[in-house]
Amino acid sequence: MIPAPFDYEVAESAEHAVELLGQHDDAKLLAGGHSLLPLMKLRLASPSVLIDIGRVSDLSYVRDAGDRIAIGALTCYEDAHFDETLKSSCPIVAHAAGEVGDPQVRNRGTIGGSVAHGDPASDIPTIMLALNAEFVVRGPTGERTIAAADFFKGVFEVDLAPQEILTEMRVPKTSSGWSYLKFHHRAQDWATVGVAVVLGDGSNNASVALTSMGERPLRAQGVEEALAAGEDPASAARRAAEGTNPVSDPMGSSEYRRQIAPVLTRRALEEALSR
Amino acid sequence: MAQVVERPERYVGGGVPRKEDPELITGQAKYIDDINVQGMLWMAFVRSPFAHARINGVDAARANDMPGVVAVYSGADLADDWAGGLPCAWPIAGRSFPEPTTEDPRMPNHWPVAKDKACFAGDPVAVVVADSRAHAKDAAELVDVDYEPLDAVVDPERALDEGAPQIHEDLDSNEAYVWSMNNGDVDKVFSEAALVVKERYRHPRLIPNAMEPRGVLVVPAPAQEEYVLYSATQVPHILRTTLAMSLGIPESKLRVIAPDVGGGFGSKLNVYSEEAVGLALARKLNAPVKWIEERSENYLATIHGRGVIQDMEVAATEEGKILGVRVKLLADMGAYLQLVTPGIPILGAFLYHGVYDVQAYSFTCQSVFTNLTPTDAYRGAGRPEATYAIERIVDALARRVGRDPVEIRRMNFIAPFDQPREVASGLQFDSGNYGASLDKALDMVGYDLLRKDQAERRQRGDAKQLGIGLSTYIEMCGLAPSQVLAALKYGAGGWDAATIRCLPTGKVTVVTGTSPHGQGHVTSWSQIAADALGVPIEDVEVLHGDTAISPLGMDTYGSRSLSVGGIALHFAAEKIRDKVKKIAAHELEVSEEDLEWTDGKFQVRGAPDKAKTVADAAFSAWTAHSLPEGMEPGLEATFVFDPPNFTFPSGAHICAVEVDTETGLVDIVKYVAVDDCGNQINPVIVAGQVHGGIAQGIAEALYEEAVFDENGTLTTSHMGYYRVPSAAELPSFDIDSTVTPSSTNPMGVKGIGEAGTIAAPPAVVNAVIDALQPLGVNHIDMPVTPERVFSTIAEAKGGRQ
Amino acid sequence: MNGARLEAEVEPRQLLVYFLRDNLNLTGTTVGCDTTSCGACTILVDGKSVKSCTMLAVQADGTEVTTIEGMAKDGELHPLQRAFHDNHALQCGYCTPGMIMAAAGLIQRGGDMSEDDIRLGLEGNLCRCTGYHNIVKAIQQAAGEMKSSATV
Numbered sequence A: 001m002i003p004a005p006f007d008y009e010v011a012e013s014a015e016h017a018v019e020l021l022g023q024h025d026d027a028k029l030l031a032g033g034h035s036l037l038p039l040m041k042l043r044l045a046s047p048s049v050l051i052d053i054g055r056v057s058d059l060s061y062v063r064d065a066g067d068r069i070a071i072g073a074l075t076c077y078e079d080a081h082f083d084e085t086l087k088s089s090c091p092i093v094a095h096a097a098g099e100v101g102d103p104q105v106r107n108r109g110t111i112g113g114s115v116a117h118g119d120p121a122s123d124i125p126t127i128m129l130a131l132n133a134e135f136v137v138r139g140p141t142g143e144r145t146i147a148a149a150d151f152f153k154g155v156f157e158v159d160l161a162p163q164e165i166l167t168e169m170r171v172p173k174t175s176s177g178w179s180y181l182k183f184h185h186r187a188q189d190w191a192t193v194g195v196a197v198v199l200g201d202g203s204n205n206a207s208v209a210l211t212s213m214g215e216r217p218l219r220a221q222g223v224e225e226a227l228a229a230g231e232d233p234a235s236a237a238r239r240a241a242e243g244t245n246p247v248s249d250p251m252g253s254s255e256y257r258r259q260i261a262p263v264l265t266r267r268a269l270e271e272a273l274s275r
Numbered sequence B: 001m002a003q004v005v006e007r008p009e010r011y012v013g014g015g016v017p018r019k020e021d022p023e024l025i026t027g028q029a030k031y032i033d034d035i036n037v038q039g040m041l042w043m044a045f046v047r048s049p050f051a052h053a054r055i056n057g058v059d060a061a062r063a064n065d066m067p068g069v070v071a072v073y074s075g076a077d078l079a080d081d082w083a084g085g086l087p088c089a090w091p092i093a094g095r096s097f098p099e100p101t102t103e104d105p106r107m108p109n110h111w112p113v114a115k116d117k118a119c120f121a122g123d124p125v126a127v128v129v130a131d132s133r134a135h136a137k138d139a140a141e142l143v144d145v146d147y148e149p150l151d152a153v154v155d156p157e158r159a160l161d162e163g164a165p166q167i168h169e170d171l172d173s174n175e176a177y178v179w180s181m182n183n184g185d186v187d188k189v190f191s192e193a194a195l196v197v198k199e200r201y202r203h204p205r206l207i208p209n210a211m212e213p214r215g216v217l218v219v220p221a222p223a224q225e226e227y228v229l230y231s232a233t234q235v236p237h238i239l240r241t242t243l244a245m246s247l248g249i250p251e252s253k254l255r256v257i258a259p260d261v262g263g264g265f266g267s268k269l270n271v272y273s274e275e276a277v278g279l280a281l282a283r284k285l286n287a288p289v290k291w292i293e294e295r296s297e298n299y300l301a302t303i304h305g306r307g308v309i310q311d312m313e314v315a316a317t318e319e320g321k322i323l324g325v326r327v328k329l330l331a332d333m334g335a336y337l338q339l340v341t342p343g344i345p346i347l348g349a350f351l352y353h354g355v356y357d358v359q360a361y362s363f364t365c366q367s368v369f370t371n372l373t374p375t376d377a378y379r380g381a382g383r384p385e386a387t388y389a390i391e392r393i394v395d396a397l398a399r400r401v402g403r404d405p406v407e408i409r410r411m412n413f414i415a416p417f418d419q420p421r422e423v424a425s426g427l428q429f430d431s432g433n434y435g436a437s438l439d440k441a442l443d444m445v446g447y448d449l450l451r452k453d454q455a456e457r458r459q460r461g462d463a464k465q466l467g468i469g470l471s472t473y474i475e476m477c478g479l480a481p482s483q484v485l486a487a488l489k490y491g492a493g494g495w496d497a498a499t500i501r502c503l504p505t506g507k508v509t510v511v512t513g514t515s516p517h518g519q520g521h522v523t524s525w526s527q528i529a530a531d532a533l534g535v536p537i538e539d540v541e542v543l544h545g546d547t548a549i550s551p552l553g554m555d556t557y558g559s560r561s562l563s564v565g566g567i568a569l570h571f572a573a574e575k576i577r578d579k580v581k582k583i584a585a586h587e588l589e590v591s592e593e594d595l596e597w598t599d600g601k602f603q604v605r606g607a608p609d610k611a612k613t614v615a616d617a618a619f620s621a622w623t624a625h626s627l628p629e630g631m632e633p634g635l636e637a638t639f640v641f642d643p644p645n646f647t648f649p650s651g652a653h654i655c656a657v658e659v660d661t662e663t664g665l666v667d668i669v670k671y672v673a674v675d676d677c678g679n680q681i682n683p684v685i686v687a688g689q690v691h692g693g694i695a696q697g698i699a700e701a702l703y704e705e706a707v708f709d710e711n712g713t714l715t716t717s718h719m720g721y722y723r724v725p726s727a728a729e730l731p732s733f734d735i736d737s738t739v740t741p742s743s744t745n746p747m748g749v750k751g752i753g754e755a756g757t758i759a760a761p762p763a764v765v766n767a768v769i770d771a772l773q774p775l776g777v778n779h780i781d782m783p784v785t786p787e788r789v790f791s792t793i794a795e796a797k798g799g800r801q
Numbered sequence C: 001m002n003g004a005r006l007e008a009e010v011e012p013r014q015l016l017v018y019f020l021r022d023n024l025n026l027t028g029t030t031v032g033c034d035t036t037s038c039g040a041c042t043i044l045v046d047g048k049s050v051k052s053c054t055m056l057a058v059q060a061d062g063t064e065v066t067t068i069e070g071m072a073k074d075g076e077l078h079p080l081q082r083a084f085h086d087n088h089a090l091q092c093g094y095c096t097p098g099m100i101m102a103a104a105g106l107i108q109r110g111g112d113m114s115e116d117d118i119r120l121g122l123e124g125n126l127c128r129c130t131g132y133h134n135i136v137k138a139i140q141q142a143a144g145e146m147k148s149s150a151t152v
């Protein structure tokens, strides 16, 4: 319940955070703290320095950027959930943000923290993958942009160098149907399985992504292909577990996850088509 | 709810708002962790990560070097601090009841800190004392223990296998006991019956999860060799007596205080290692010592509940009339015998025939040790197990003979009765009307409409099927009388005490030997005392939970407080009134026969203006200026009540669930409960107990299980994994009651603390099975998780193909 | 801090809940778990409900913190406190401060307060005693009162 001792630094800006990261070995950025502090309390993580980026208020925003929407890394779930721009132009993000944890968690946890943490059971990374989002990352040598599809590498493993900070997520505006179905036993639980569907122009053009079905958020390629080949949603959904390798944990066995993924995918496709 | 201003005619029976609340809703309550004293040291325990391991050495060098560390002790270092091990007050020896036992109970040594061997993951192997919570914790990480891991017994069904690891070297096997009883000609009834239904039920291990973890603070007064021990406990009195014995401290030098306690549910009905160690170290170091449990630590170190496998059988006629009940239990004691571990299955031993009239009855329990956290009392203790078995099998019987579950129950109910009546297990039930609560519940739930909805869904082949489950339960409260407990080898009595002290200013102090931790005794006891003494409820103060203030008591567990401690209060009030009457007669110069107790005072018959109140008499008794010849001054009375029998609450619960047959998710759409706890002192508090009980029962049925891997490591190791349900998972409950006053006590009360937890699991599981009838599912184990439902459906489908 | 300005030096690793309890002696905020699961420690930070066991005390620098001790004003109980009492929404009381603060956060956030909304809004708060039935009723009562008193 008590973290091991550490030093604490406050970053005034993204650039400052990068600078501070350069000054310390074994430093960690602290955003909402709702992944990091629980680990530190159980002493599963004990960084020697925490660099608090939670006070960099100009990284908390949702902005209309032409054909895309830009979300600042430090936007907390609750703000994203109630954000009017997101609700009208990319509702799946607003919806999914409201599905994370509980209200208290959503008041602190950040969208950027969730993306940077790279937990395959997290909801937001799946949404980002389904949306083909782009991430803006700042490091000692400047900024780079990276596609969601390339960013998530493995369990808690993302394409971020030790001195880099994620500053922004860019998602497309969506006008067609969507769905995010998060299957969990208790409301506060993490997803046993989550399925995100974002429809393209026609019903045979959809992107489908999965939570908790492998070491990172996954695209359900089989389903996407089947849809593209003109199969109806019910039969396309049967391919949802193809190529997945979910863990067994107290939220569900690997087998069970693979068994219900098709059911949830069918339902998510139906919901998306009805929207 | 109206605020009570004037003294109403009667407080008892009314929903008086709780007197406990003001401090609790403003954050002024004092729980154990809110109490701090100057110079206090903190303990942190080093616990075995292995379920079974030899301890070859404990090296505290690195820990000792840490900031703030005062001392580090291993089990060997503390070996001389104990006069005895941790107590088990309910040793059970192998026995075939009612034959006397010929065996000695098998009781392993249980040292507060393990010396040679750790017997479960979480067993304390060393303790660190430091100047702060954080420092103690930092150092505990650096105590190096040389463990030699041993094979562990994780599955109770493997505990007695040839070659199974021997857990306790001071015993000859991993068996704790085999205890059985037989009534009627069981074998004959079973062999001659038209049909026998047999099923196997599993009760997972449950983690009680009182929201406040445990904690202890021991404050020594070195010059007097006295100790004040504060503990988040349900049992301050039991703690005082047993710790005095374990530590070799004169009981008179030990004062135990239970401050505000954040729930217990049986998990704080115990004498724990940390309490003993706290006391030992306060003595050793002459300093106050504190320990506060963390939640994940609680999951390992605080007792678990249930952990029973049942082979349940009923013999019946072709129509479904039950003739006999036979059950064999395998009970998992865990690694040690805690305070009442062995007795828990026995608390259910007499209830496996439920509310049904049967001729023959047989119960056998085999209990074994495993390398897991010890089990002990968890809300319901023994009775949820019994109720689950009989209520599940009655439904199975209904399916077998093709009758509705309502019909089969009505056919088999014991007929209504209001005087003690012997039942098949040999108990005397106090009173009961089981059909009445069922009828009411059916009406409330809209049974026929639900069945109609169900039929339609079945016809359509909906993915979401509806199921309806019944549970007509019986339980027993108020463990007593003391002679019966002696026969059951329980190490203490079943009495409780109350003292009423009438102060000269007319105020009243009630001292109770029960030790509430959420149940609202202060309010209920005030209601009883205010009515009995004719004083406003505001004038009654109820004291509890401190052995210096309330030296006589047996504490709070097993829904005993009202039916034992409350009755003691009733009789203490009678004693007070007797004395008041004498004083009144003396002062009014009339004979006692001329006085009558009306409107809360003694009036002279026919002359209502000539009257004396309890307050008047209290003042007279205090001044003692003119008391009747030979009367002692003061107005105070103590009564110790040892009930002649248990009480037997009962009722009917009905649950309707919607099961998503494609994912396995179960959703409760309706829950109706009609409970009969006899007369009610405070119906609002009764309802609260029912709500909470049902929630815990639903939790058991659908959500919770302590899961261990093959090495005996708890995998549901924290609150994120062990699924205590929140408001989002549960429905509102539709509850009502019937009233069949108990014949055991003069207030006609029975007890309601555990009823919901006892009744709910079979109602929920029966509903799930009912929903899945069209898919051919006849059995599923708890907890009914989505995954389990899913795989059960898949198996049923596979089986039918 | 509950309406007053407060300055203090803290060790970086000190959790906000321990700062409140151990340094400020505001022990109304309780601790029920070590995994951010139970909500017993819920307080308001800048009007939003947060679990004070999962926030460092230093992170609260410059914020407005309200705990259960700051809910009653001028000796008047907060409508939520009154509603919990009126509806028997507490038994042992250990979860109660967290429940009240979580409910305050929900009400402050605005939006619907149907039974389902309240239940879902309490997903991060566990109570082992009450079965939530009366807690939900109490919050409904208080939300109704606060809404009507806000509109007059």
Ligand SMILES: Cc1cc2nc3c(=O)[nH]c(=O)nc-3n(C[C@H](O)[C@H](O)[C@H](O)COP(=O)(O)OP(=O)(O)OC[C@H]3O[C@@H](n4cnc5c(N)ncnc54)[C@H](O)[C@@H]3O)c2cc1C
Residues within 6 Å of the ligand: A028, A029, A030, A031, A032, A033, A034, A035, A036, A037, A038, A073, A074, A099, A100, A101, A102, A105, A108, A109, A110, A111, A112, A113, A114, A116, A117, A119, A121, A122, A123, A124, A160, A164, A165, A166, A167, A188, A189, A190, A191, C035, C036, C037, C054
């Ligand atoms: C009880 C509980 C329930 C939860 N349930 C869910 C759930 O259902 N679904 C879900 O998706 N999540 C859930 N979470 C996790 C929650 O969403 C976290 O808030 C989130 O995963 C991390 O965001 P954060 O801002 O809190 O990050 P932090 O904990 O502050 O940081 C997490 C990691 O990311 C790094 N990091 C943070 N921000 C940046 C950045 N901008 N650039 C680079 N690195 C960065 C940190 O250094 C750290 O390593 C839950 C958490 C809790 C405590």
Ligand code: FES
Residues within 6 Å of the ligand: C030, C031, C032, C033, C034, C035, C036, C037, C038, C039, C040, C041, C042, C051, C052, C053, C054
């Ligand atoms: S103590 Fe903070 S959530 Fe449990």
Ligand code: FES
Residues within 6 Å of the ligand: B211, B262, B263, B518, C089, C090, C091, C092, C093, C094, C095, C096, C126, C127, C128, C129, C130
């Ligand atoms: S009232 Fe006891 S935990 Fe909620």
